[in-house]
Amino acid sequence: MQFSPIIKTAQQINYDAESFLSTYHPSLFIPIPIEDIIELQMKMDIISIPGLKDSFEKMGLEIDAFISSDLKSISVDRYIYENRLNRYRFSLAHEIGHKILHEYLYVQFKFNVRDQWIKVLNQIPISERQIVEWQADEFAGLVLVPRLVLKNEYEIAIKEAETILKKSFEDNQSLVENIVIEYLLTEKFNVSKYVIRRRLENDQLI
Numbered sequence: 001m002q003f004s005p006i007i008k009t010a011q012q013i014n015y016d017a018e019s020f021l022s023t024y025h026p027s028l029f030i031p032i033p034i035e036d037i038i039e040l041q042m043k044m045d046i047i048s049i050p051g052l053k054d055s056f057e058k059m060g061l062e063i064d065a066f067i068s069s070d071l072k073s074i075s076v077d078r079y080i081y082e083n084r085l086n087r088y089r090f091s092l093a094h095e096i097g098h099k100i101l102h103e104y105l106y107v108q109f110k111f112n113v114r115d116q117w118i119k120v121l122n123q124i125p126i127s128e129r130q131i132v133e134w135q136a137d138e139f140a141g142l143v144l145v146p147r148l149v150l151k152n153e154y155e156i157a158i159k160e161a162e163t164i165l166k167k168s169f170e171d172n173q174s175l176v177e178n179i180v181i182e183y184l185l186t187e188k189f190n191v192s193k194y195v196i197r198r199r200l201e202n203d204q205l206i
């Protein structure tokens with residue numbers, strides 16, 4: 001078994017994310033409809049599985065979802081699927097990141113159910129795993145929160161937050177930032193505040 005991921009910079013991953021979006025969602029309207037892209041355009045199956053996350057947790061792994069080695073279906077924990085929209089969307093985008101970035105690694109395996117995936121996971125050194133996971137997370141952030149859209153929406157959200165605060169006679173820069181990140185941008189992009197914060201930091205907007 002050969003598992004040596006190609007090292008990529010954030011800039012290279014952004015290029016992959018932008019070309020993904022220009023193929024599947026060129027309007028860049030937000031929230032990025034990642035579930036529809038996967039099911040309707042890429043014709044992949046999304047399968048929700050009860051207790052998936054818990055069974056990984058027992059092994060000390062934090063896994064909400066995984067993509068089959070033929071890259072045709074994504075299995076997602078049912079609780080996340082039904083109750084945690086933002087996290088579900090990020091998990092989908094992350095798994096698509098594996099499809100786009102790591103096909104050359106996945107083709108050598110054969111798994112589509114949890115136990116097969118666990119066997120494969122155990123064969124991969126943790127340092128290599130961290131590289132591919134970082135790349136997929138980066139891809140997911142850049143797909144759900146595209147650079148150009150973020151810059152625009154950030155500027156709009158700051159003005160909105162300042163207007164809200166003026167009405168309550170508050171003048172506090174960190175409060176503006178909190179409103180922008182925790183409410184306005186989170187709701188517009190349908191991602192968690194952690195994803196928004198990380199994207200803003202990476203694009204050096206904050």
Ligand SMILES: [Zn+2]
Pocket residue numbers: 094095098132133136
């Ligand atoms: Zn992953």
